[in-house]
Amino acid sequence: MQPTAHRHLERARSGIRQALSGWDAADLPQVQSSCQLLTAAASDLRLFESAVRAGEVPATAELCSSILAVKKEVIEATRVVDACVAFHRGLAARTGGAPPVYNAEGCIAEESAGLESEVHA
């Protein structure tokens, strides 16, 4: 594997880990900080994906296993975050306040487009 590409993958994995370990559902700045770490991890993965697409990274069993390990951590983080989303969706309904509007993907409609472009930038 190219050393740089490898570094991107490792950095993404480290970012996802930090985001999950620092995740505190009741602390808004902490949640935002975790989100920033995840966004940075997404950028690193984007660079890694580009390197793979360009054929700069030889496909090896070891690399596949590293990617699957990152995916496992992503699934774990997703479950924790989804649980918080579900909790607050219910809470929003409970408070009777104006609930956020969700699109077909289950995301808050007004923010999805902007966030998507930010991550892919």
Added chain:
Amino acid sequence: MSNILASLTNAGNALDVFEQALSVVQNNVNNSSTPGYATQTLNLVAEPLVVTGGLTGGVASQGLQDSRDDYVEEQVQQQTSTLGLYTAQAQATGTIQSFFDVTGTGGVPTALNNLLSAFSAWSASPTDPTAEQTVLSSAQSVATSINGLANSLSSTSQQLDTQISSTVSQINSIAAQIQQYNQQELKSPTPDPGAEANLYAALDNLSQLTNFSTVKQADGTITVMLGGGDPLVIGTQVNDLSASDAVATNPPPTYPNSPPSAVITDSQGNDVTSQITSGQLGGLLDTRNRVLGSLLGNAQQQGTLNQFAQTLADTVNQILESGTVSTTAGAAAGTALFTYDTTNATNVAASLALNPAITPSELAPVDSSGNANGNAQQLADLGNAGNTAGNINGMNLVQFLAQMASDIGQENQTATTNQNTQQQIVAQATTLRNQVSGVSLDAQATDVLQFQRAYQASAQVLTVINDMLDTTINMMTVTT
């Protein structure tokens, strides 16, 4: 003069009310670490003041208000219940996994490999008494190790039954506490923060054990129902659960003599097992009935261990009995190497034994075509990839055994991963409950939306990351 008296009376009443308010605050401080306690506030209302009408104004208390929110409580209970499920699954499948030696240094896999090696050595020297004796002793080892595995799994099944009974007793004990709360509530409907704290601590404990839902009735009592709606506590009535073992009769059993499954019944005798899908009891029942049932058999399946044992015995016996003990004309036909309980397909692994009647010289290395080592070679080939004799679901005996170990390993790994993740989810849900407790939810609507947006942003990024990983993995697969 009367006005002065009225003022003094008002001031005295107000002092009483504020003293009550201070007591409530003191009580909140004292109980800050009490399980199940939620902050109380004393509602104060202004009394009407009509000077000419004799209404003297002042302040009065209008009872205590609880900061607890049912939605938040339910969320924590549901997540705790799920954690109980995964924890029980991880522990129980960990025990089962330890019986499947995957290191290749012991257990059934090693005994099977030794037997196949013995067949191989015998095929090279089909008339060698030492090779014949090694085949018999290796067959004995295989039978003993399969018996040992079956017995270990049966013992685990019994241990799980004990744990299930103990868990059911704990559930009944908590149901009795809730019943006492309901009795108290009917006698004295005035809110009692201490009793409420006990109730919610009891519900938190119950959520570790099973899945349930609660309904607060108009009379102040709590109705607790199991996941499927079967009542556990209604008012002052408790519907005690009990645990037993039985072979399921609906649908009619394919294996009526199979090991019984664990069954939970209510006080009316109704089978409520299927309603318990979460909590410690859900995890124990799942491992006891589904995981162990798939290995040892139950009313609807033979069990993979019995399937393996029977296929091994039948295949080896069939090959040996089809041949002869020597190439001499009129030589005796071969004798079966293994015996087992043929009356009960779910008892094969536990009853598998070396045929007590066989002697080394009764082993038949000669196949039906007269090849001097044809049978011995066929037996030695049983573990080879591509060999179709003795296959189960397209796998040879060695592969099938490895698949059994892999399946249980996978069960344990999944449960352990789920347990670790769920611990975080419960911690988050509890933190959120503490955050919400003691504040007006209506006043928090804006904050809730801010949190919701922050969570959603993270969820969105995670979705993008997940998609990118999938794309990258697919590119790797195409390349390799």
